Amino acid sequence: MTDYEEIGxxxxxxxxxxxDEVARMATVVCELHHSVERFHWTGFYRVTAPGMLTxxxxxxxxxxxxxPFSRGVCGAAARxxxxxxxxDVDAFPGHIACASSTRSEIVVPVFRADxxxxxxxxxxxxxxAAFDAKDAQALEAICARxxxxxxxxxxx
Ligand code: SME
Numbered sequence: 001m002t003d004y005e006e007i008g009x010x011x012x013x014x015x016x017x018x019x020d021e022v023a024r025m026a027t028v029v030c031e032l033h034h035s036v037e038r039f040h041w042t043g044f045y046r047v048t049a050p051g052m053l054t055x056x057x058x059x060x061x062x063x064x065x066x067x068p069f070s071r072g073v074c075g076a077a078a079r080x081x082x083x084x085x086x087x088d089v090d091a092f093p094g095h096i097a098c099a100s101s102t103r104s105e106i107v108v109p110v111f112r113a114d115x116x117x118x119x120x121x122x123x124x125x126x127x128x129a130a131f132d133a134k135d136a137q138a139l140e141a142i143c144a145r146x147x148x149x150x151x152x153x154x155x156x
Contacts, residue, residue, distance in 0.1 A: 004138035007035050011142065024146050025119070026057035032123070032139075033059035041099065041124035044110070045074050047117055053078055056119060063098050063122075072096035077107035077120045083136045087129040099124065106131035110143045113151045 014027050025044045033042035043058020053067040069079045077084045086105045089095045102124040110119040
């Protein structure tokens with residue numbers, strides 16, 4: 001059982017007083033990736049132009065650098081504004097494989113204070129069906145707590 005409450009508390013403590021969006025993303029990714037064994041790639045894709053995602057802080061092997069909203073699991077999360085829980089990436093039409101070892105994936109849209117999608121949190125696993133509704137709910141809650149205060153991109 002993943003202790004998301006403990007992970008969330010560590011993230012809250014680490015980012016206390018830090019307003020910079022990239023620093024917060026890097027901290028969330030690092031804590032999640034190194035706390036959960038089944039997370040084999042953990043990272044953010046930021047909305048950098050209308051309909052376009054660009055890679056942000058991540059942990060794991062090289063991730064593709066840009067993804068249009070029309071492609072992949074990340075694009076689906078950004079386009080639909082809904083978390084994508086993919087038990088078998090080979091069964092997801094248009095899945096973008098950054099690693100041939102990936103078997104399952106979860107992608108969570110990240111919302112700004114005004115409700116716009118500012119990024120997606122993408123987690124890949126080499127284990128089949130590694131994610132469920134509990135992961136979705138916990139990751140959505142962490143992202144809401146860490147990023148929903150942003151009215152626009154802010155850096156120190
Ligand atoms: N699998 C994602 C692409 C990002 S790499 O996994 C890091 C997708 O289909 O959008």
